[in-house]
Amino acid sequence: YVEWTDYHDEVKIEFHREIMPYLINLKKNFTQHALSDIAELNSKYSIILYRWLSMNYSQYEHYSTKGGRRAEQVESYRNPSISIKELRNMTDTVNDYERFQSLETWILKKPIEEINAHTHFNVTYDKIKAGRSIDSIVFHIEKKRTADDNSYKLDDQAYIEDKKQKEETEKDLVFEAMKSKYTQFLLENMLLSPYEMTDTALMAGLQAHVYPLYDELKDLRGLNGVKDHLSYVASKQEDYSKRNIAKYLKKAIEQYLPTVKRQDLS
Incomplete structure (x- = not known):
């Protein structure tokens, strides 16, 4: 439901209660990030990559406990794959870093070093070839354990x-x-x-x-x-x-x- 009148700038948007559980599920499981993590990241590529990895890992955590996906699908969220083309589109580097070595340094290595140093994740990656070229990247995400985790999650x-x-x-x-x-x-x-x-x-x-x-x-x-x-x-x-x-x-x-x-x- 949307209400708007042309004599002021306020727009009222009201969601029907039947749609609220879907909005709650979206907010709760897939789109949240730890603001304390993002605050520690300096590179825009680190932030972009962290958000994407966080979204995937959140789905891994959700379906690991709730079910609804095959085991291999659940594991794919913890080990997400992205093509080089998609990676360039996501980071807006379609026309930058033409050599893969430069792309890897600035879009993968340095951001992952930052992510591993300042967030709740430890991330590694593998390069997947198609012929002689690098075609895609497979990430491996692990969540760091805190002292509280070790004492609680015996x-x-x-x-x-x-x-x-x-x-x-x-x-x-x-x-x-x-x-x-x-x-x-x-x-x-x-x-x-x-x-x-x-x-x-x-x-x-x-x-x-x-x-x-x-x-x-x-x-x-x-x-x-x-x-x-x-x-x-x-x-x-x-x-x-x-x-x-x-x-x-x-x-x-x-x-x-x-x-x-x-x-x-x-």
């Missing part, structure tokens, strides 16, 4: 299962939050935006910690009581609250519920 399979269970729980919470009438009330009162609905941690937090309290209020005052409460919260909302809207909403309802219960007792 059993990789147990770690994978635990991670999968947590992801499934979060997914269930997000799905329930998307369907909840309380989410609609928050949108109507501009306490939540369609963009914020793509934040899986936020939506799961609302469903787990805030919406049960709204259920308590609904039992005491009905749905109109919840609507009135949220209308009041919206009118009193301070700027800082948008930084952690779930915490703000939880605090507001926790402060309000005792008042309602005391009124009902009297």
Whole structure:
């Protein structure tokens, strides 16, 4: 849904709840990078290559735990291949570094040295020939282990299962939050935006910690009581609250519920 009027410059775009799980999945699994990693990279080619490698490795992690791909397909995400032509197009070097030796130095060797030194990845590569020429590159991506990883992941399979269970729980919470009438009330009162609905941690937090309290209020005052409460919260909302809207909403309802219960007792 798009709303625009020619007398101002604002455009309102609203996503239907049925499409939100796809947007969440895209955001969560395939397009995120560690900003701390990118901040350490100086070469534009290092950044371009890191983003591409990160996208592939994210798919490897996703399908390793979720399934949905054959084993060889999953491994291809950890060992992605790219033709020299595609590599030149991706790095905008179609007309630069005509000799492969120069291309390799500036587009492969130096960027990978930077990536290995400053990011969470260790990357190597193999050159694949077609005849006498180099036709493509196959990368091999490994994720570095931290001290925390070694202490926590004593059993990789147990770690994978635990991670999968947590992801499934979060997914269930997000799905329930998307369907909840309380989410609609928050949108109507501009306490939540369609963009914020793509934040899986936020939506799961609302469903787990805030919406049960709204259920308590609904039992005491009905749905109109919840609507009135949220209308009041919206009118009193301070700027800082948008930084952690779930915490703000939880605090507001926790402060309000005792008042309602005391009124009902009297």
